[in-house]
Amino acid sequence: MSDLHFKTITELAAMLAAGDITSVAITQSVINRTAAVDAQVKAFLSSDPEDALSQAKASDERRVAGKSLGPLDGIPIGIKDTLAVKDQPLRCASKMLENYVSPFDATCITKLREAGVVIWGRLNMDEFAMGSSTENSAYQTTCNPWNLETIPGGSSGGSAAAMAAGEAIATLGTDTGGSIRQPAALCGVVGMKPTYGLISRYGLVAFASSLDQVGPFARTVEDAALLMEAMLSKDPLDSTSIAPQGETNYAAALKEKKGPWKLGIPHEFFGEGINPEVKTNIEKAIDWYKGQGCEIVDISLPHSELAVPVYYIVATAEASSNLARFDGVRYGHRSDEAKDAMTLFTKSRGEGFGDEVKRRIILGTYVLSSGYYDAYYLRAQKVRRRILGDFEKAFEQVDAILTPTSPTPAFKRGERADDPLAMYLSDVYTISVNLAGLPAISIPSGFTESGLPIGLQVIGKAFGEADMFAIANAFEQSHGYYKMMPAL
Protein backbone atom coordinates (compact mmCIF):
# COMPACT_ATOMS: atom_id res chain seq x y z
CA MET A 1 0.00 0.00 0.00
CA SER A 2 3.01 2.24 0.08
CA ASP A 3 2.28 3.66 -3.35
CA LEU A 4 -1.31 4.78 -2.83
CA HIS A 5 -0.23 8.30 -3.74
CA PHE A 6 0.58 7.17 -7.30
CA LYS A 7 -2.78 5.50 -7.92
CA THR A 8 -5.58 6.95 -10.02
CA ILE A 9 -8.88 8.21 -8.65
CA THR A 10 -10.75 5.34 -10.29
CA GLU A 11 -8.39 2.76 -8.77
CA LEU A 12 -8.67 4.31 -5.32
CA ALA A 13 -12.46 4.71 -5.60
CA ALA A 14 -12.76 0.98 -6.31
CA MET A 15 -10.50 0.11 -3.37
CA LEU A 16 -12.47 2.42 -1.08
CA ALA A 17 -15.78 0.97 -2.22
CA ALA A 18 -14.49 -2.56 -1.60
CA GLY A 19 -13.41 -1.56 1.89
CA ASP A 20 -9.74 -2.40 1.17
CA ILE A 21 -8.44 1.02 2.19
CA THR A 22 -9.59 4.21 3.88
CA SER A 23 -9.44 7.84 2.88
CA VAL A 24 -7.26 8.42 5.93
CA ALA A 25 -4.75 5.90 4.52
CA ILE A 26 -4.72 7.61 1.11
CA THR A 27 -4.42 11.05 2.65
CA GLN A 28 -1.66 9.90 4.99
CA SER A 29 0.20 8.39 2.03
CA VAL A 30 0.00 11.72 0.19
CA ILE A 31 1.09 13.62 3.31
CA ASN A 32 4.05 11.27 3.83
CA ARG A 33 5.06 11.48 0.20
CA THR A 34 4.90 15.28 0.33
CA ALA A 35 7.03 15.30 3.48
CA ALA A 36 9.56 13.06 1.73
CA VAL A 37 9.92 14.83 -1.63
CA ASP A 38 8.67 18.40 -1.41
CA ALA A 39 12.00 19.75 -0.16
CA GLN A 40 13.25 18.84 -3.66
CA VAL A 41 10.15 19.59 -5.73
CA LYS A 42 8.89 22.67 -3.83
CA ALA A 43 5.38 22.34 -5.20
CA PHE A 44 3.54 23.40 -2.04
CA LEU A 45 3.46 26.92 -0.60
CA SER A 46 1.67 25.60 2.48
CA SER A 47 -0.32 22.62 3.61
CA ASP A 48 -2.41 21.62 6.58
CA PRO A 49 -2.08 17.85 7.15
CA GLU A 50 -4.30 17.94 10.24
CA ASP A 51 -7.14 19.60 8.34
CA ALA A 52 -6.74 17.12 5.44
CA LEU A 53 -6.83 14.14 7.79
CA SER A 54 -9.94 15.42 9.52
CA GLN A 55 -11.68 15.74 6.11
CA ALA A 56 -10.50 12.19 5.30
CA LYS A 57 -11.86 10.90 8.58
CA ALA A 58 -15.25 12.49 7.87
CA SER A 59 -15.20 10.79 4.45
CA ASP A 60 -14.48 7.39 6.01
CA GLU A 61 -17.35 7.89 8.45
CA ARG A 62 -19.71 8.68 5.57
CA ARG A 63 -18.63 5.53 3.76
CA VAL A 64 -19.10 3.33 6.79
CA ALA A 65 -22.56 4.83 7.29
CA GLY A 66 -23.43 3.98 3.67
CA LYS A 67 -23.54 7.64 2.72
CA SER A 68 -20.60 7.85 0.31
CA LEU A 69 -20.81 10.85 -2.01
CA GLY A 70 -19.35 9.02 -5.02
CA PRO A 71 -16.02 8.22 -6.64
CA LEU A 72 -14.31 11.42 -5.46
CA ASP A 73 -15.30 10.98 -1.82
CA GLY A 74 -12.13 10.85 0.26
CA ILE A 75 -9.68 11.67 -2.56
CA PRO A 76 -7.04 14.35 -1.67
CA ILE A 77 -6.89 17.08 -4.30
CA GLY A 78 -4.22 19.83 -4.25
CA ILE A 79 -5.30 23.40 -4.96
CA LYS A 80 -3.49 26.14 -6.89
CA ASP A 81 -2.84 29.20 -4.75
CA THR A 82 -5.20 31.32 -6.86
CA LEU A 83 -8.42 29.55 -5.78
CA ALA A 84 -10.18 30.57 -2.57
CA VAL A 85 -10.48 27.92 0.15
CA LYS A 86 -12.16 29.08 3.34
CA ASP A 87 -9.74 29.78 6.19
CA GLN A 88 -6.71 28.89 4.06
CA PRO A 89 -4.07 31.37 2.82
CA LEU A 90 -4.73 32.78 -0.67
CA ARG A 91 -1.57 34.49 -1.83
CA CYS A 92 -1.40 33.95 -5.59
CA ALA A 93 2.31 33.41 -4.87
CA SER A 94 2.54 37.20 -4.42
CA LYS A 95 3.94 39.39 -1.65
CA MET A 96 0.86 41.51 -2.26
CA LEU A 97 -1.33 38.89 -0.57
CA GLU A 98 1.22 37.57 1.90
CA ASN A 99 -1.13 37.63 4.90
CA TYR A 100 -4.45 37.15 3.16
CA VAL A 101 -6.70 34.34 4.36
CA SER A 102 -9.81 33.58 2.32
CA PRO A 103 -13.16 34.01 4.11
CA PHE A 104 -15.02 31.79 1.62
CA ASP A 105 -14.76 28.81 -0.75
CA ALA A 106 -14.57 29.26 -4.52
CA THR A 107 -17.59 27.66 -6.23
CA CYS A 108 -15.39 24.92 -7.74
CA ILE A 109 -14.18 24.10 -4.21
CA THR A 110 -17.76 24.03 -2.91
CA LYS A 111 -18.66 21.62 -5.69
CA LEU A 112 -15.69 19.38 -4.88
CA ARG A 113 -16.60 19.39 -1.19
CA GLU A 114 -20.13 18.31 -2.17
CA ALA A 115 -18.45 15.34 -3.90
CA GLY A 116 -16.50 14.56 -0.71
CA VAL A 117 -13.06 15.62 -1.93
CA VAL A 118 -10.31 16.16 0.66
CA ILE A 119 -9.00 19.69 -0.04
CA TRP A 120 -5.23 19.50 0.28
CA GLY A 121 -2.64 22.29 0.45
CA ARG A 122 -1.76 25.42 -1.52
CA LEU A 123 0.22 24.89 -4.71
CA ASN A 124 2.90 27.20 -6.06
CA MET A 125 2.40 29.18 -9.26
CA ASP A 126 3.70 32.17 -11.15
CA GLU A 127 2.66 35.31 -9.29
CA PHE A 128 -0.98 36.06 -10.17
CA ALA A 129 -0.73 33.25 -12.77
CA MET A 130 1.55 35.35 -14.97
CA GLY A 131 4.29 33.18 -16.41
CA SER A 132 5.12 29.89 -18.06
CA SER A 133 7.74 28.46 -15.70
CA THR A 134 6.62 29.11 -12.08
CA GLU A 135 9.83 31.11 -11.69
CA ASN A 136 7.74 34.23 -11.05
CA SER A 137 6.53 33.02 -7.65
CA ALA A 138 7.51 35.46 -4.91
CA TYR A 139 8.17 32.52 -2.56
CA GLN A 140 9.95 29.63 -4.25
CA THR A 141 10.85 28.04 -7.57
CA THR A 142 9.19 24.69 -8.19
CA CYS A 143 11.28 21.97 -9.83
CA ASN A 144 10.19 19.53 -12.50
CA PRO A 145 10.16 16.06 -10.85
CA TRP A 146 11.50 14.50 -14.08
CA ASN A 147 14.63 16.64 -13.93
CA LEU A 148 15.05 18.94 -10.96
CA GLU A 149 17.26 21.31 -12.98
CA THR A 150 14.33 22.14 -15.25
CA ILE A 151 11.18 24.15 -14.74
CA PRO A 152 7.76 22.48 -14.36
CA GLY A 153 6.08 24.94 -16.74
CA GLY A 154 3.55 27.45 -15.60
CA SER A 155 1.71 29.18 -14.37
CA SER A 156 0.19 26.15 -12.58
CA GLY A 157 3.65 24.59 -12.12
CA GLY A 158 3.04 23.57 -8.51
CA SER A 159 -0.16 21.73 -9.49
CA ALA A 160 1.62 19.83 -12.28
CA ALA A 161 4.77 19.03 -10.30
CA ALA A 162 2.79 17.82 -7.27
CA MET A 163 0.91 15.41 -9.55
CA ALA A 164 4.04 14.06 -11.17
CA ALA A 165 5.73 13.63 -7.78
CA GLY A 166 2.79 11.84 -6.16
CA GLU A 167 2.05 14.65 -3.70
CA ALA A 168 -1.66 14.62 -4.54
CA ILE A 169 -4.06 12.26 -6.35
CA ALA A 170 -5.20 15.14 -8.56
CA THR A 171 -4.90 18.92 -8.45
CA LEU A 172 -6.69 22.02 -9.64
CA GLY A 173 -5.08 24.69 -11.76
CA THR A 174 -6.19 27.64 -13.84
CA ASP A 175 -5.55 28.24 -17.52
CA THR A 176 -5.56 31.70 -19.10
CA GLY A 177 -3.19 31.03 -22.01
CA GLY A 178 -2.01 27.48 -21.38
CA SER A 179 -1.30 27.54 -17.65
CA ILE A 180 -2.77 24.06 -17.11
CA ARG A 181 -1.89 22.33 -20.38
CA GLN A 182 1.72 23.51 -20.77
CA PRO A 183 2.86 22.45 -17.26
CA ALA A 184 0.88 19.20 -17.63
CA ALA A 185 2.84 18.46 -20.82
CA LEU A 186 6.17 19.36 -19.24
CA CYS A 187 5.50 17.24 -16.13
CA GLY A 188 3.99 14.23 -17.94
CA VAL A 189 0.48 14.40 -16.48
CA VAL A 190 -3.03 15.06 -17.82
CA GLY A 191 -4.17 18.70 -17.73
CA MET A 192 -7.44 20.02 -19.06
CA LYS A 193 -8.94 23.43 -19.80
CA PRO A 194 -12.73 23.43 -20.18
CA THR A 195 -14.91 25.42 -22.57
CA TYR A 196 -15.02 28.99 -21.31
CA GLY A 197 -17.87 29.42 -18.82
CA LEU A 198 -18.30 25.74 -17.93
CA ILE A 199 -16.61 26.03 -14.51
CA SER A 200 -17.46 29.01 -12.33
CA ARG A 201 -14.72 31.60 -11.84
CA TYR A 202 -16.20 32.73 -8.52
CA GLY A 203 -13.38 32.54 -6.00
CA LEU A 204 -10.66 32.49 -8.66
CA VAL A 205 -8.46 35.57 -8.35
CA ALA A 206 -9.00 37.30 -11.69
CA PHE A 207 -6.08 37.71 -14.08
CA ALA A 208 -7.74 38.05 -17.52
CA SER A 209 -11.45 37.47 -17.01
CA SER A 210 -12.39 36.71 -20.62
CA LEU A 211 -9.76 33.94 -20.76
CA ASP A 212 -9.37 32.50 -17.23
CA GLN A 213 -10.72 28.99 -16.63
CA VAL A 214 -10.38 26.52 -13.76
CA GLY A 215 -9.49 22.95 -14.72
CA PRO A 216 -8.15 19.65 -13.40
CA PHE A 217 -4.74 17.96 -13.43
CA ALA A 218 -4.98 14.20 -13.11
CA ARG A 219 -3.11 10.96 -13.84
CA THR A 220 -5.66 9.81 -16.38
CA VAL A 221 -8.23 11.30 -18.73
CA GLU A 222 -10.97 9.45 -16.88
CA ASP A 223 -9.91 11.04 -13.57
CA ALA A 224 -9.98 14.48 -15.21
CA ALA A 225 -13.45 13.70 -16.57
CA LEU A 226 -14.71 12.76 -13.10
CA LEU A 227 -13.39 16.02 -11.64
CA MET A 228 -14.97 18.02 -14.45
CA GLU A 229 -18.35 16.39 -13.87
CA ALA A 230 -18.17 17.28 -10.20
CA MET A 231 -17.35 20.95 -10.87
CA LEU A 232 -19.99 21.69 -13.54
CA SER A 233 -22.50 24.31 -12.51
CA LYS A 234 -24.33 27.34 -13.76
CA ASP A 235 -23.27 29.69 -11.01
CA PRO A 236 -25.29 32.85 -10.30
CA LEU A 237 -22.15 34.27 -8.66
CA ASP A 238 -20.27 34.32 -12.00
CA SER A 239 -22.03 36.27 -14.76
CA THR A 240 -19.96 34.47 -17.42
CA SER A 241 -20.92 31.02 -16.14
CA ILE A 242 -22.81 28.93 -18.70
CA ALA A 243 -25.18 26.00 -18.18
CA PRO A 244 -23.57 22.70 -19.21
CA GLN A 245 -24.62 21.66 -22.72
CA GLY A 246 -24.51 18.42 -24.69
CA GLU A 247 -23.09 15.20 -23.27
CA THR A 248 -21.84 15.83 -19.72
CA ASN A 249 -21.53 12.28 -18.36
CA TYR A 250 -17.93 12.50 -19.47
CA ALA A 251 -16.51 9.50 -17.62
CA ALA A 252 -19.19 7.13 -18.90
CA ALA A 253 -19.08 8.61 -22.41
CA LEU A 254 -15.33 8.20 -22.84
CA LYS A 255 -15.71 4.45 -22.60
CA GLU A 256 -18.67 4.29 -24.98
CA LYS A 257 -17.31 6.54 -27.69
CA LYS A 258 -14.94 4.52 -29.85
CA GLY A 259 -14.54 6.69 -32.92
CA PRO A 260 -13.22 6.62 -35.55
CA TRP A 261 -12.92 10.37 -35.49
CA LYS A 262 -12.03 13.00 -38.05
CA LEU A 263 -8.96 14.73 -36.64
CA GLY A 264 -7.56 17.99 -37.95
CA ILE A 265 -3.83 18.69 -38.06
CA PRO A 266 -3.03 22.40 -38.42
CA HIS A 267 0.22 22.64 -40.38
CA GLU A 268 0.94 26.02 -38.74
CA PHE A 269 1.68 24.18 -35.47
CA PHE A 270 4.52 22.13 -36.90
CA GLY A 271 6.67 24.86 -38.39
CA GLU A 272 9.31 27.21 -37.08
CA GLY A 273 10.25 26.98 -33.40
CA ILE A 274 9.21 23.38 -32.71
CA ASN A 275 11.74 21.07 -31.09
CA PRO A 276 12.47 18.17 -33.50
CA GLU A 277 11.92 15.50 -30.84
CA VAL A 278 8.53 17.01 -29.99
CA LYS A 279 7.62 17.14 -33.66
CA THR A 280 8.52 13.49 -34.29
CA ASN A 281 6.68 12.40 -31.17
CA ILE A 282 3.45 14.17 -32.11
CA GLU A 283 3.63 12.91 -35.70
CA LYS A 284 3.92 9.40 -34.29
CA ALA A 285 0.81 9.99 -32.18
CA ILE A 286 -1.05 11.20 -35.26
CA ASP A 287 0.02 8.04 -37.12
CA TRP A 288 -1.34 5.97 -34.27
CA TYR A 289 -4.77 7.59 -34.63
CA LYS A 290 -4.59 6.98 -38.36
CA GLY A 291 -3.83 3.33 -37.68
CA GLN A 292 -6.99 3.17 -35.58
CA GLY A 293 -9.05 4.18 -38.58
CA CYS A 294 -9.30 7.90 -37.82
CA GLU A 295 -9.41 10.21 -40.80
CA ILE A 296 -6.52 12.67 -40.59
CA VAL A 297 -7.38 16.01 -42.21
CA ASP A 298 -4.83 18.66 -43.05
CA ILE A 299 -6.36 21.92 -41.83
CA SER A 300 -5.21 25.52 -41.62
CA LEU A 301 -5.51 27.96 -38.73
CA PRO A 302 -4.00 30.86 -40.68
CA HIS A 303 -4.11 33.43 -37.88
CA SER A 304 -2.30 31.18 -35.38
CA GLU A 305 0.91 33.16 -35.42
CA LEU A 306 -1.05 36.21 -34.30
CA ALA A 307 -2.43 34.47 -31.21
CA VAL A 308 0.56 35.38 -29.03
CA PRO A 309 0.45 39.13 -29.75
CA VAL A 310 -3.37 39.19 -29.46
CA TYR A 311 -3.16 37.35 -26.17
CA TYR A 312 -0.50 39.58 -24.64
CA ILE A 313 -2.58 42.64 -25.53
CA VAL A 314 -5.96 41.30 -24.38
CA ALA A 315 -4.65 39.53 -21.27
CA THR A 316 -2.46 42.41 -20.08
CA ALA A 317 -5.25 44.92 -20.71
CA GLU A 318 -7.65 42.86 -18.61
CA ALA A 319 -4.97 42.25 -15.98
CA SER A 320 -4.15 45.94 -15.63
CA SER A 321 -7.83 46.54 -14.93
CA ASN A 322 -8.34 43.51 -12.64
CA LEU A 323 -5.23 44.19 -10.57
CA ALA A 324 -6.29 47.78 -9.90
CA ARG A 325 -8.13 46.36 -6.89
CA PHE A 326 -4.79 45.83 -5.12
CA ASP A 327 -4.49 49.33 -3.76
CA GLY A 328 -3.32 48.81 -0.19
CA VAL A 329 -6.69 49.93 1.22
CA ARG A 330 -9.00 47.01 2.02
CA TYR A 331 -6.65 44.02 1.95
CA GLY A 332 -3.21 43.02 0.79
CA HIS A 333 0.11 44.77 1.22
CA ARG A 334 0.28 48.37 2.39
CA SER A 335 3.58 50.26 2.22
CA ASP A 336 5.00 51.72 5.41
CA GLU A 337 5.90 54.72 3.29
CA ALA A 338 2.30 55.51 2.39
CA LYS A 339 1.84 59.18 3.31
CA ASP A 340 -1.20 60.15 1.27
CA ALA A 341 -3.66 58.63 -1.18
CA MET A 342 -1.22 58.63 -4.09
CA THR A 343 1.73 57.05 -2.27
CA LEU A 344 -0.67 54.62 -0.58
CA PHE A 345 -1.42 53.27 -4.06
CA THR A 346 1.93 53.64 -5.81
CA LYS A 347 4.22 52.47 -3.00
CA SER A 348 1.98 49.59 -1.91
CA ARG A 349 1.71 48.34 -5.49
CA GLY A 350 5.38 48.93 -6.24
CA GLU A 351 6.44 46.91 -3.20
CA GLY A 352 3.74 44.22 -3.45
CA PHE A 353 4.05 43.20 -7.11
CA GLY A 354 6.96 41.32 -8.70
CA ASP A 355 8.68 42.06 -12.02
CA GLU A 356 6.43 40.13 -14.40
CA VAL A 357 3.24 41.48 -12.85
CA LYS A 358 4.59 45.01 -13.15
CA ARG A 359 5.60 44.35 -16.74
CA ARG A 360 2.08 43.22 -17.60
CA ILE A 361 0.37 46.04 -15.74
CA ILE A 362 2.49 48.56 -17.63
CA LEU A 363 1.89 46.83 -20.97
CA GLY A 364 -1.85 46.52 -20.31
CA THR A 365 -2.17 50.11 -19.16
CA TYR A 366 -0.29 51.24 -22.26
CA VAL A 367 -2.42 49.33 -24.78
CA LEU A 368 -5.56 50.76 -23.17
CA SER A 369 -4.24 54.32 -22.92
CA SER A 370 -5.53 57.19 -24.98
CA GLY A 371 -3.93 57.24 -28.43
CA TYR A 372 -2.99 53.55 -28.44
CA TYR A 373 -6.31 51.87 -27.66
CA ASP A 374 -7.40 51.54 -31.30
CA ALA A 375 -4.00 50.47 -32.58
CA TYR A 376 -3.50 47.76 -29.99
CA TYR A 377 -6.51 46.74 -27.91
CA LEU A 378 -9.26 47.25 -30.46
CA ARG A 379 -7.20 45.70 -33.26
CA ALA A 380 -6.34 42.73 -31.04
CA GLN A 381 -10.04 42.16 -30.30
CA LYS A 382 -10.74 42.11 -34.03
CA VAL A 383 -7.92 39.68 -34.75
CA ARG A 384 -9.26 37.57 -31.87
CA ARG A 385 -12.47 37.12 -33.86
CA ARG A 386 -10.42 36.05 -36.88
CA ILE A 387 -8.75 33.39 -34.70
CA LEU A 388 -12.17 32.13 -33.56
CA GLY A 389 -13.26 32.11 -37.20
CA ASP A 390 -10.32 29.86 -38.12
CA PHE A 391 -11.43 27.31 -35.53
CA GLU A 392 -15.10 27.51 -36.54
CA LYS A 393 -14.13 26.80 -40.13
CA ALA A 394 -11.86 23.91 -39.12
CA PHE A 395 -14.57 22.35 -36.95
CA GLU A 396 -16.93 22.21 -39.94
CA GLN A 397 -14.64 19.43 -41.19
CA VAL A 398 -13.27 17.71 -38.07
CA ASP A 399 -14.30 16.42 -34.63
CA ALA A 400 -11.13 17.59 -32.88
CA ILE A 401 -7.71 19.07 -33.56
CA LEU A 402 -4.38 17.48 -32.60
CA THR A 403 -1.27 19.57 -31.89
CA PRO A 404 1.78 19.53 -29.67
CA THR A 405 0.97 21.19 -26.31
CA SER A 406 4.32 22.96 -26.03
CA PRO A 407 6.95 23.61 -28.71
CA THR A 408 9.71 22.35 -26.40
CA PRO A 409 10.09 20.02 -23.44
CA ALA A 410 10.92 21.50 -20.02
CA PHE A 411 13.75 24.02 -20.19
CA LYS A 412 16.43 24.83 -17.63
CA ARG A 413 15.73 27.20 -14.77
CA GLY A 414 16.76 30.75 -15.58
CA GLU A 415 17.03 30.06 -19.31
CA ARG A 416 14.21 32.43 -20.33
CA ALA A 417 13.97 34.47 -17.14
CA ASP A 418 15.40 37.65 -18.68
CA ASP A 419 13.75 37.26 -22.05
CA PRO A 420 10.01 37.77 -21.59
CA LEU A 421 9.29 37.40 -25.29
CA ALA A 422 10.93 33.95 -25.42
CA MET A 423 8.92 33.02 -22.34
CA TYR A 424 5.69 34.24 -23.96
CA LEU A 425 6.37 31.97 -26.95
CA SER A 426 6.24 28.93 -24.62
CA ASP A 427 2.46 29.22 -24.94
CA VAL A 428 2.29 29.50 -28.71
CA TYR A 429 0.22 26.29 -29.14
CA THR A 430 -2.13 26.79 -26.21
CA ILE A 431 -3.07 30.47 -26.33
CA SER A 432 -5.40 30.46 -29.34
CA VAL A 433 -7.63 27.93 -27.54
CA ASN A 434 -8.26 30.44 -24.72
CA LEU A 435 -8.90 33.26 -27.16
CA ALA A 436 -11.55 31.12 -28.87
CA GLY A 437 -12.98 29.80 -25.56
CA LEU A 438 -12.57 26.14 -26.57
CA PRO A 439 -11.85 23.06 -24.46
CA ALA A 440 -8.47 21.33 -24.76
CA ILE A 441 -6.55 18.64 -22.94
CA SER A 442 -2.87 17.75 -22.77
CA ILE A 443 -1.97 14.08 -22.32
CA PRO A 444 1.45 12.46 -22.00
CA SER A 445 2.63 11.20 -25.40
CA GLY A 446 6.13 9.99 -24.61
CA PHE A 447 9.57 11.24 -23.64
CA THR A 448 12.60 12.90 -25.17
CA GLU A 449 15.87 10.99 -25.33
CA SER A 450 16.94 12.76 -22.16
CA GLY A 451 13.81 11.56 -20.38
CA LEU A 452 11.65 14.69 -20.37
CA PRO A 453 7.90 14.28 -20.93
CA ILE A 454 6.13 15.44 -24.11
CA GLY A 455 2.44 16.33 -24.30
CA LEU A 456 -0.16 15.88 -27.03
CA GLN A 457 -2.95 18.48 -27.13
CA VAL A 458 -6.47 17.54 -28.19
CA ILE A 459 -8.62 20.60 -28.91
CA GLY A 460 -12.39 20.05 -28.90
CA LYS A 461 -15.38 21.98 -30.16
CA ALA A 462 -17.05 24.38 -27.72
CA PHE A 463 -18.88 22.12 -25.22
CA GLY A 464 -17.37 19.12 -27.03
CA GLU A 465 -15.63 17.83 -23.89
CA ALA A 466 -17.16 14.34 -24.17
CA ASP A 467 -15.59 13.70 -27.59
CA MET A 468 -12.33 15.39 -26.59
CA PHE A 469 -12.03 13.14 -23.52
CA ALA A 470 -12.82 10.02 -25.55
CA ILE A 471 -10.20 10.84 -28.19
CA ALA A 472 -7.57 11.52 -25.50
CA ASN A 473 -8.56 8.43 -23.52
CA ALA A 474 -8.12 6.14 -26.55
CA PHE A 475 -4.47 7.16 -26.97
CA GLU A 476 -3.74 7.14 -23.26
CA GLN A 477 -5.13 3.66 -22.65
CA SER A 478 -3.25 2.14 -25.56
CA HIS A 479 0.08 3.75 -24.60
CA GLY A 480 -0.01 3.81 -20.79
CA TYR A 481 2.50 6.64 -20.28
CA TYR A 482 0.55 7.63 -17.17
CA LYS A 483 2.04 4.58 -15.44
CA MET A 484 5.53 6.08 -15.69
CA MET A 485 6.73 7.87 -12.54
CA PRO A 486 9.79 10.06 -12.11
CA ALA A 487 12.63 8.70 -9.96
CA LEU A 488 12.80 11.00 -6.96
Added chain:
Amino acid sequence: MSETPHIDIDYVANLARLDMTEEEKSKLGSQLDDILGYFDKLNSVDVEGVEPMAHAHRVANVWREGDQTGETYAPEILTGMAPDHRDNQVVVPKVVE
Protein backbone atom coordinates in the same frame (compact mmCIF):
# COMPACT_ATOMS: atom_id res chain seq x y z
CA MET B 1 1.71 52.16 -35.81
CA SER B 2 4.25 51.78 -38.60
CA GLU B 3 7.06 52.84 -36.30
CA THR B 4 7.13 50.99 -33.00
CA PRO B 5 6.56 53.64 -30.35
CA HIS B 6 8.78 53.77 -27.33
CA ILE B 7 6.74 53.57 -24.12
CA ASP B 8 6.97 56.59 -21.82
CA ILE B 9 7.19 54.44 -18.71
CA ASP B 10 6.87 57.30 -16.24
CA TYR B 11 3.63 58.38 -17.85
CA VAL B 12 2.18 54.85 -17.98
CA ALA B 13 3.39 53.93 -14.47
CA ASN B 14 1.57 56.97 -13.17
CA LEU B 15 -1.63 55.90 -14.93
CA ALA B 16 -1.22 52.47 -13.34
CA ARG B 17 -0.41 53.97 -9.92
CA LEU B 18 2.72 51.86 -9.82
CA ASP B 19 5.95 52.95 -8.19
CA MET B 20 9.06 51.63 -9.95
CA THR B 21 12.76 52.13 -9.34
CA GLU B 22 14.95 53.66 -12.05
CA GLU B 23 16.62 50.28 -12.50
CA GLU B 24 13.28 48.53 -12.98
CA LYS B 25 12.20 51.17 -15.48
CA SER B 26 15.33 50.93 -17.58
CA LYS B 27 15.22 47.13 -17.75
CA LEU B 28 11.54 47.16 -18.57
CA GLY B 29 12.00 49.79 -21.28
CA SER B 30 14.09 47.64 -23.59
CA GLN B 31 12.00 44.53 -22.92
CA LEU B 32 8.81 46.40 -23.77
CA ASP B 33 10.32 47.68 -27.01
CA ASP B 34 10.91 44.04 -28.05
CA ILE B 35 7.40 43.04 -27.08
CA LEU B 36 5.76 45.98 -28.85
CA GLY B 37 7.84 45.25 -31.93
CA TYR B 38 6.39 41.75 -31.87
CA PHE B 39 2.86 43.18 -31.55
CA ASP B 40 3.37 44.87 -34.93
CA LYS B 41 2.62 41.49 -36.53
CA LEU B 42 -1.02 42.39 -36.01
CA ASN B 43 -0.75 44.98 -38.77
CA SER B 44 -0.34 42.18 -41.29
CA VAL B 45 -4.02 41.24 -41.14
CA ASP B 46 -6.96 43.08 -42.63
CA VAL B 47 -9.60 43.65 -39.95
CA GLU B 48 -11.80 45.99 -41.94
CA GLY B 49 -15.42 45.46 -40.85
CA VAL B 50 -14.58 42.79 -38.26
CA GLU B 51 -16.58 43.06 -35.06
CA PRO B 52 -14.28 43.25 -32.02
CA MET B 53 -14.50 40.18 -29.79
CA ALA B 54 -14.39 40.79 -26.05
CA HIS B 55 -15.62 37.37 -25.00
CA ALA B 56 -15.75 33.77 -26.17
CA HIS B 57 -19.53 33.60 -25.87
CA ARG B 58 -22.30 36.14 -25.91
CA VAL B 59 -22.50 37.47 -22.37
CA ALA B 60 -25.37 39.39 -20.87
CA ASN B 61 -25.99 40.98 -17.52
CA VAL B 62 -27.27 38.63 -14.87
CA TRP B 63 -30.12 40.19 -12.91
CA ARG B 64 -31.61 39.29 -9.59
CA GLU B 65 -34.51 40.62 -7.56
CA GLY B 66 -33.52 43.73 -5.63
CA ASP B 67 -34.72 42.47 -2.26
CA GLN B 68 -32.65 39.28 -2.23
CA THR B 69 -29.86 38.95 0.22
CA GLY B 70 -27.34 36.16 0.10
CA GLU B 71 -24.76 35.03 2.59
CA THR B 72 -22.82 37.93 4.00
CA TYR B 73 -19.94 38.43 6.38
CA ALA B 74 -19.63 40.08 9.74
CA PRO B 75 -18.06 43.56 9.46
CA GLU B 76 -15.14 42.44 11.64
CA ILE B 77 -14.20 39.79 9.07
CA LEU B 78 -14.17 42.22 6.16
CA THR B 79 -12.55 45.19 7.87
CA GLY B 80 -10.24 42.80 9.68
CA MET B 81 -8.54 42.07 6.34
CA ALA B 82 -7.49 45.68 5.94
CA PRO B 83 -3.85 46.53 6.72
CA ASP B 84 -5.15 49.06 9.26
CA HIS B 85 -8.60 49.16 10.81
CA ARG B 86 -10.44 50.59 13.79
CA ASP B 87 -14.04 50.26 15.02
CA ASN B 88 -15.03 48.20 11.95
CA GLN B 89 -13.67 50.85 9.64
CA VAL B 90 -10.68 50.81 7.29
CA VAL B 91 -8.00 53.34 8.28
CA VAL B 92 -6.07 55.09 5.49
CA PRO B 93 -3.61 58.00 5.43
CA LYS B 94 -5.20 61.43 5.28
CA VAL B 95 -6.47 61.94 1.72
CA VAL B 96 -7.99 65.42 1.89
CA GLU B 97 -5.82 68.40 2.75
